[in-house]
Structures are given as C-alpha cells and as structure tokens.
Amino acid sequence: MDNLWLYLVIGVGILAVGLGIGLNLLIGSRRKPTIEREAPPVRPAPRPAAPTEELERRPPAQQAPPTPVETAPAPEAPAPEAPVEAPAPTVERPESARGRLQRLRARLARSNTALGKGLLALLSRGHLDEEAWEEVEDTLIASDLGVEATTELVDSLRAQVKIEGTTDEATVRGWLREDLLRLVRPEMDRRIASSRVGDRPAVILVVGVNGTGKTTTVGKLARVLVAEDRDVILGAADTFRAAAADQLETWGARVGVPTVRSDKDGADPAAVAFDAVRAGIEEEVDVVIIDTAGRLHNKVGLMDELAKVKRVIEKQSEIDEVLLVLDATTGQNGLQQARVFSEAVDVTGIVLTKLDGTAKGGIVVAVQRELGVPVKLVGLGEGPDDLAPFDPEAFVDAILE
Numbered sequence: 327m328d329n330l331w332l333y334l335v336i337g338v339g340i341l342a343v344g345l346g347i348g349l350n351l352l353i354g355s356r357r358k359p360t361i362e363r364e365a366p367p368v369r370p371a372p373r374p375a376a377p378t379e380e381l382e383r384r385p386p387a388q389q390a391p392p393t394p395v396e397t398a399p400a401p402e403a404p405a406p407e408a409p410v411e412a413p414a415p416t417v418e419r420p421e422s423a424r425g426r427l428q429r430l431r432a433r434l435a436r437s438n439t440a441l442g443k444g445l446l447a448l449l450s451r452g453h454l455d456e457e458a459w460e461e462v463e464d465t466l467i468a469s470d471l472g473v474e475a476t477t478e479l480v481d482s483l484r485a486q487v488k489i490e491g492t493t494d495e496a497t498v499r500g501w502l503r504e505d506l507l508r509l510v511r512p513e514m515d516r517r518i519a520s521s522r523v524g525d526r527p528a529v530i531l532v533v534g535v536n537g538t539g540k541t542t543t544v545g546k547l548a549r550v551l552v553a554e555d556r557d558v559i560l561g562a563a564d565t566f567r568a569a570a571a572d573q574l575e576t577w578g579a580r581v582g583v584p585t586v587r588s589d590k591d592g593a594d595p596a597a598v599a600f601d602a603v604r605a606g607i608e609e610e611v612d613v614v615i616i617d618t619a620g621r622l623h624n625k626v627g628l629m630d631e632l633a634k635v636k637r638v639i640e641k642q643s644e645i646d647e648v649l650l651v652l653d654a655t656t657g658q659n660g661l662q663q664a665r666v667f668s669e670a671v672d673v674t675g676i677v678l679t680k681l682d683g684t685a686k687g688g689i690v691v692a693v694q695r696e697l698g699v700p701v702k703l704v705g706l707g708e709g710p711d712d713l714a715p716f717d718p719e720a721f722v723d724a725i726l727e
C-alpha cells in the first residue's frame with residue numbers, strides 16, 4: 327500500500343514537470359515572432375530591378391541588404407523555423423523623361439490659354455489700329471514676357487502684317503509661333519550634367535529661395551535621372567529647415583536613391599555637401615544632387631553660405647551644374663532672385679516651377695534673357711513625375727493651342 331502511494335506521488339510529480347516544460351515551450355514559441363517581426367531597416371531602399379547592367383554593377387551607397395526574418399511558426403503545429411527573404415520594400419519605377427512635357431502640355435495650355443487665345447483673337451481681328459497693337463502689348467506684358475521681348479515681338483508682327491497685308495488667323499498663328507520660338511531660343515543647350523566626368527560623378531547643386539519648390543525639385547529630378555538609368559545620391563544640405571532632410575530622404579527612398587544627411591539640427595551644410603560628394607565618388611555613382619537652404623537670417627548670410635558650400639565641394643570635385651529654382655508665379659520677384667543668386671554662384675540652368683498654375687509663361691523668355699542661361703526643366707504640378715525637361719516647341723505650341 328505504501329509503495330502504491332509512493333508510485334502515485336512520483337507519477338503526479340513527473341506529470342507536473344512535463345506539463346510545465348510543455349507550457350513553457352508553447353508560450354516561448356508564441357512570443358518569439360513579435361521580436362523577430364520587427365521591421366527590417368529600410369533606409370535607404372534598394373533600387374528597383376533595373377534593365378541595365380550598369381545599375382546592377384553599382385548598387386547605391388549605404389544600401390542595406392535585405393534582412394532575413396524568420397517566419398512565425400503556426401501555433402497549432404510548431405515546426406522548425408526556416409529563414410526566408412524579407413519582402414522587398416516597394417520601390418517605384420518613375421515615368422521616363424521623354425515625352426513628359428507632351429503629357430503635361432494640357433496643363434500648360436490650360437493655364438496659358440488667355441495668352442494664346444487673347445493674342446490670336448486680337449491679331450486676327452482684321453483692321454489692326456494703334457489701340458489693337460497696344461492691347462497686344464499689354465497681353466504680352468501681363469504674361470511676364472518683359473518689355474524688351476514684347477517690343478521685339480510686336481515690332482516683328484507689325485512688320486509682317488504690313489508686308490503681307492493679311493490678318494488671316496492661320497497665317498498670324500504661324501508668325502506668332504515663329505516669333506515666340508525665336509524668343510524662347512531653341513538653340514540653347516538644355517541638357518543636364520548627369521553623366522560621370524572621368525572617374526567622378528557629375529555634381530549638381532540646386533539653389534533658390536525657400537518655397538520655390540527646391541526640395542521637391544531635387545526629389546523629382548532624382549526620379550527623372552533614375553528613369554534614365556542613372557545612379558544617384560542626394561545630399562541634404564538644407565540644414566536650416568529641419569524637415570527638409572526628411573522630405574528629401576522620403577523622395578529618394580521612393581526610387582531607391584540614398585540620401586546623405588546630418589541628424590544634427592543646424593549642421594554645417596558645407597560639410598553635408600562635402601560628405602555627399604565623397605559618398606558619390608566612393609560609390610561610383612553617376613550623379614550627386616545637392617539640395618541647399620533657401621532661407622537664412624538675411625540675404626548676405628544665405629549668399630555667403632552658398633559660396634562656402636560651393637568652395638567646400640570644389641575641394642574634391644568640380645560642380646558641373648548649378649540649377650536655380652524659380653517659382654513662375656512670382657514674376658519680377660523671381661527675376662530679382664535670379665540676379666542675386668547669379669552673383670553668388672554661376673547658375674548654369676533654371677528650373678521654373680508652378681508653371682501649371684500661372685498664365686505667366688512669358689517668364690521663360692524674361693529669365694533666360696536676364697541670366698543668359700537656359701530654362702532646363704519646368705514644374706507642372708505637385709505629382710512626383712510632374713517635372714519635365716523644357717522643350718521650346720512643345721511650350722510654344724501649348725501656348726497657341
């Protein structure tokens with residue numbers, strides 16, 4: 327009988343220990359996945375599968391390899407855990423740069439319809455007296471074409487009307503197209519430096535006052551270049567506005583482009599620009615694009631800072647392109663900004679943003695005359711692919727549509 331009790335006690339003991347171990351295992355296996363499921367680092371995102379060999383050869387700098395995570399075993403049937411590939415973060419393949427302006431032409435036409443239609447209506451009226459010519463002039467001035475270009479255009483039109491003696495709409499449209507195109511200067515070189523120069527990347531510095539769309543433009547430009555199969559690195563040298571680096575990084579991550587930045591508020595922008603160019607050289611990318619601050623305590627401070635950024639970059643590389651971003655809706659203000667910036671840095675190209683929201687397309691001509699450098703890109707909306715290479719013919723056709 328005593329033995330029976332002893333066996334019973336030992337039996338219950340073994341059962342309890344067994345149950346305890348079993349429970350522990352079960353709870354343990356359920357807890358584990360919550361730790362492992364932590365999101366893998368996604369900064370910066372890898373580039374999308376690219377069709378060219380070049381892209382495969384040169385992954386972007388600081389690219390994090392996909393972190394293997396372990397899947398959680400099904401609770402009902404615990405099975406050995408097998409490592410699997412983390413799902414690749416979605417990286418967008420931006421729209422090709424070619425033909426973007428054609429797609430966006432309707433927007434340009436819509437906002438400049440008053441200019442084109444107004445001019446054509448005036449010019450094909452039949453008898454063109456002084457008052458009518460004055461109206462033509464006013465329409466052109468209102469489009470921000472500038473006095474000089476307006477006078478040239480009106481003189482040319484008057485001469486043609488006098489010689490040909492006709493104001494037939496199709497004929498007038500032809501003259502206008504020719505004259506406007508001449509003013510927009512289709513012969514200017516509008517290519518953007520975006521190919522490696524010897525053994526270093528092309529370096530693009532983007533400048534302009536705050537609010538013109540500078541950071542957005544850098545992000546959109548990265549997309550244009552990625553669509554052209556370029557390897558790009560961004561430099562967030564706008565350290566004045568804390569959120570600018572985050573904004574830029576987000577733009578880059580969407581297309582798998584890394585951003586060199588400082589996490590310190592108010593860090594030295596020249597140092598960030600220097601680091602970005604160094605990363606570009608080390609990673610053998612095609613192009614480094616550097617965003618700069620547009621606001622400082624005063625104009626002199628801003629220009630001094632820009633000049634310093636330029637000097638520091640030039641310690642390791644030439645700057646191949648300085649793009650000045652101007653808001654097309656600001657008219658004379660934009661021209662004034664163009665003057666100030668061109669004194670601090672050699673502007674090589676202009677980006678005119680917000681052309682979708684203004685009838686002042688004439689600013690293209692005015693700003694090119696002011697600086698003697700071409701408009702290379704135009705912003706026609708807030709969408710990620712709403713930045714297009716400037717095409718003089720498509721532009722003039724949109725105005726006269």
Ligand SMILES: Nc1nc2c(ncn2[C@@H]2O[C@H](COP(=O)(O)OP(=O)(O)OP(=O)(O)O)[C@@H](O)[C@H]2O)c(=O)[nH]1
Binds near residue numbers: 542543570621679712
């Ligand atoms: N409609 C329209 N909006 C634009 C265009 N380009 C930029 N924007 C808008 O303009 C606003 C300002 O853009 P940002 O890129 O933040 O301006 P920023 O010049 O970098 O400003 P700071 O960083 O303060 O110097 C944003 O709301 C953009 O979406 C454009 O071509 N069309």
